[in-house]
Amino acid sequence: MPASPTATPEHIKDVNTRYHDAAAGSYDAKWGIDFGAVGQEQVAAKVKKAFGGELPGRFEDALEIGSGTGYFSLNLATQGLIGNLTATDISPGMLASLEKTAESLGVPLTTVVTEAGSLPFEDESFDVVMGHAVLHHIPDLDKAFSEFFRVLRPGGAIVFCGEPSRYGDRLAAVPKRVGSLVAPLWRLALGADRLTHTVEQLHEDEHCLEPEVDVHAFAPADLRALPPHSGFEDTAVNGEELVANVWGWGMRSMESTAVPDSVPARWRDFAFRSYIAFQKVDVAVLEPHLPAELFYNLLLSARKPA
Numbered sequence: 281m282p283a284s285p286t287a288t289p290e291h292i293k294d295v296n297t298r299y300h301d302a303a304a305g306s307y308d309a310k311w312g313i314d315f316g317a318v319g320q321e322q323v324a325a326k327v328k329k330a331f332g333g334e335l336p337g338r339f340e341d342a343l344e345i346g347s348g349t350g351y352f353s354l355n356l357a358t359q360g361l362i363g364n365l366t367a368t369d370i371s372p373g374m375l376a377s378l379e380k381t382a383e384s385l386g387v388p389l390t391t392v393v394t395e396a397g398s399l400p401f402e403d404e405s406f407d408v409v410m411g412h413a414v415l416h417h418i419p420d421l422d423k424a425f426s427e428f429f430r431v432l433r434p435g436g437a438i439v440f441c442g443e444p445s446r447y448g449d450r451l452a453a454v455p456k457r458v459g460s461l462v463a464p465l466w467r468l469a470l471g472a473d474r475l476t477h478t479v480e481q482l483h484e485d486e487h488c489l490e491p492e493v494d495v496h497a498f499a500p501a502d503l504r505a506l507p508p509h510s511g512f513e514d515t516a517v518n519g520e521e522l523v524a525n526v527w528g529w530g531m532r533s534m535e536s537t538a539v540p541d542s543v544p545a546r547w548r549d550f551a552f553r554s555y556i557a558f559q560k561v562d563v564a565v566l567e568p569h570l571p572a573e574l575f576y577n578l579l580l581s582a583r584k585p586a
């Protein structure tokens with residue numbers, strides 16, 4: 281459910297900071313984030329799709345907006361698709377988690393806590409400005425895209441993946457509802473424990489703020505209209521993930537009702553593998569044939585004129 285239309289930009293930013301700070305510790309487990317071969321393959325495939333089917337080559341100076349725990353940029357860095365990485369986020373908690381992972385992966389980087397609409401960087405300092413699952417949280421997108429344009433070098437690119445489509449958002453409500461309904465049976469079958477009051481309290485901030493952090497769900501035309509406003513060219517919008525997302529939301533809705541440590545590892549393994557299998561079905565069967573608006577995630581790329 282998106283934030284109330286009367287919420288001010290300051291309120292939305294504040295809620296996003298608090299929500300993501302509270303979520304940082306369990307974020308990678310909740311979303312099945314991988315920093316190995318699987319994660320690398322996923323993000324490379326997204327970038328390729330965002331640019332219409334071809335990897336654009338290596339970007340030397342890369343700026344990521346809303347980096348979170350580093351899923352997108354760290355997986356691009358470890359396979360050499362970006363050079364110097366500056367990872368930014370409005371949430372200090374998310375960046376602290378990203379720094380730990382970057383250290384364990386041996387990825388050198390700079391982290392900066394900042395909001396997308398006011399970037400503390402010189403004009404023309406980056407070859408790419410990128411992000412994953414972040415645009416839908418940003419209250420003033422025109423301001424943010426003007427900033428992306430300003431900090432990009434001529435000929436540089438923007439690439440944003442994992443943005444919820446309007447149709448996908450509505451579709452996700454179905455598996456969420458079914459997942460919650462069958463959760464008691466699922467816990468019984470697996471011997472998983474229901475979240476106790478104490479554990480719920482630990483996540484209280486996260487649960488309470490969840491309905492307020494998402495500000496937009498996009499139609500492809502909405503995304504296409506954003507970059508030209510700031511002077512970009514070669515704008516492309518593509519879609520990905522349909523059955524994988526229906527499946528993934530069902531799994532996550534059930535899992536969110538259980539104490540995380542009581543969910544057997546073999547279930548987590550099954551949930552992850554089945555999600556990857558459905559992603560492959562989407563890529564091979566659905567994505568080449570269906571229009572972008574039918575998919576759960578939208579991907580955007582554009583270039584600043586050289």
Ligand SMILES: C[S@@+](CC[C@H](N)C(=O)[O-])C[C@H]1O[C@@H](n2cnc3c(N)ncnc32)[C@H](O)[C@@H]1O
Nearest residue numbers: 296300346347348351370371395396412413417
């Ligand atoms: C859904 S998470 C995605 C994180 C990461 N990119 C990923 O794909 O795993 C959205 C991230 O955007 C950040 N964020 C939300 N609003 C923001 C804003 N206005 N400016 C910059 N970052 C923001 C959040 O703190 C959070 O880390």
